[in-house]
Amino acid sequence: MTLILDTSIIISALIRNSVVRKILLFPTFNFLIPEFALEEIRRHKSKICKLSGINEDELDILISLIIQNINIISSNKIMPYYDKAIKIIGEIDMADVPFVALALAVKNDGIWTNDRDFDHIKEIKIWKTSELLKYLKELPEMPM
Secondary structure (H helix, E strand, C coil), X not given: CEEEECHHHHHHHHHCCCHHHHHHXXXXXXXXXXXXXXXXXXXXXXHHHHHHCCCHHHHHHHHHHHHCCEEEECHHHHHHHHHHHHHHHHCCCHHHHHHHHHXXXXXXXXXXXXXXXXXXXXXXXXXXXXXXXXXXXXXXXXXX
């Protein structure tokens, strides 16, 4: 399964050791993010440290572990899809445009997000964590 990760999913996994983190560390998935997401995570590092109770060095290690299972897609690959992505979600939150553009640019099974800004999208499958967990529990090889 190939899923595009909204930054909120990664930040959630960084803040606490949860089922989200376990899924992100599970090697059978193909996770994708636009390179923009890394900048967004870096901007929120101090907030993540405060909420998680870990220091910046520990956070950097955790980011490295999680990012190992994620493919980072360059802006050049998704830029041709920005106009269409803006039409789909841009009016709501321009920060979400790179994720929608990535979903349009590559073959995937949808975007994993808990952000309600994505709820109205019909062109792309949107996975909430609860839906993904339900799907995973139905798979015989998944330890959930």
